[in-house]
Amino acid sequence: MSDFGDYGGRYVPETLIPALDELERGWREALADDSFRAELHHLLTTYAGRPTPLTLAERFAPGKRIYLKREDLLHTGAHKLNNALGQAVLAQRLGKRRIVAETGAGQHGVATATVCARFGFECVVYMGEEDMRRQRPNVERMRLLGAEVRGVDFGTRTLKEATSEAIRDWITNVETTHYLIGSCVGPAPYPELVAELQSVIGHEAREQMLAAEQRLPEAVVACVGGGSNAIGIFHGFVADEDVRLVGVEAAGAASLGSGRPAVLHGARSSVLADEDGQIADAHSISAGLDYPGVGPEHAFLRDTGRAEYRVATDEEALAAFQELARTEGILPALEPAHALARARDLDAELILVGLSGRGDKDLAEVLERL
């Protein structure tokens, strides 16, 4: 079923299987259709603000050449819009005019609400109540954009439960609704589809890096929650075997570092789970990384040795957040602050870091902790 070794698959109720078949067919047709690519390219350049720049962070990492791929400068402030725009164009082709999505940090919710406003779609976003508390500005932004935000008040009240509720909504409204999943997780074909839509990050960055340095980076570093920004930037370099791919997880949500093979949200991957297959709780200061699962392609890249995965603690992320603000005048989101923390002590000199989003949404959480 998948190209990710033992990972991936479609572990969902029968009700959804025909919709996944339809999505897969629609996706293959779109990929082969120049007009789909042209429409998406037009939106990415005239609406989203692509290409995003590459910034050399000299003061942040003296003695190294760390380049930041500036997805924080994309419209809505994070890489999530690449995927949301692509899926919106796809939903339109499929004739679906109602969109459901889950969100953790709120960045995917905002991106989804944004494209729904742009396309005139009805939009419902599920969000854990704990995340609504710590990402309040994004809740307000989604509402201003016309989305309905539905709080999820059970379980961990974070991204895991929000995702389950979004899938339950999709099961109930599958005839009219497209599930605009926010990361490279979920049943096939979502992991592959989201990776393809996010690969624009890596393809752009590779060209920009060659233009700036006339060589490829020694390492590409990106934070991993579900893993969409990491898979997007990795895809630009996965064929360059000398380029190290380094994913950085939150220490309390290290699905790749300390997980085991298990099934969550429709796919088999590396998951924080107990020996009975019950899903464990993740813990991170960063709502976007606070997820016990990860995209199946990351589990595959880990097992094959093509990518390596490390962790950063809440404190390390906070320190990197402050350091980037004071040395470069950039407030990163807490999620890529994890990648920044590991990039600085990586045994490499020329490094590309995926700066997946900006930190405005995190101010309340950061100020509380400093």
Add this chain to the structure above:
Amino acid sequence: MSTSNPARGVSGKKLVIYLVAEPETPDLAQAAVEGGADVIELGFPFSDPLAEGPVIRRASERALARGMRTHACLDVLERTRELLPETPIVPMTYAAILEAYGYERFVTDARKRGATSFILVDLPVEEQPALRRIQLVAPTSTEERIRAAAEVTDGWLYLVSVTGTTGARTELSPTLPPFVQRVRAVTDVPVYVGFGISTHELARAAGGLADGVIVGSRAVEVAETGRDALRDFVASLRTALDS
């Protein structure tokens, strides 16, 4: 599958009662059979059950908080089998549980402890073909998928009556009669209808279309009030099905 209680079930319509595996469940399952249940569907709880509405999700959370992991659920299965030697007992769970336990090992151990068959709500028909189980079909299933499920199902087909999650509904979906017809057109396998069947009126209506009905969320709620209430509720369903 045979009915355990020949005095009841004169209509021949099967009544399946779903309960979440907890320490009290063997006694509750016995009460359900006293009320006229033909089959017990025994839910092994999973932390992230995508097909469940709020009632069964909450019951699953509660059971997990009480330690109802796979081994404890198998113990409940065995004790239920001791109380109900003749009744088909069908564990219903999610792929995650079998991924962790091992598919073959689960089937072997569960059968040894008294399982008649299995229902895996998030394991599509094309996955794990060696695992003989009761297949589910949904209103969205294509004719090709219905046929594939009917060919390999273990005894009967589980018809999901609505596009949606489990949980009580106030009326039968208007799409159910054409859906049942669509399934009948491709298979002679008995079809039982579940999801949303919460009252004796709905059970009677669904029983008029299908060979059996499955009552889950409402049974779980009633079971929380005790074995007598559950027995009486099941008896009301039985009477409705037989009338």
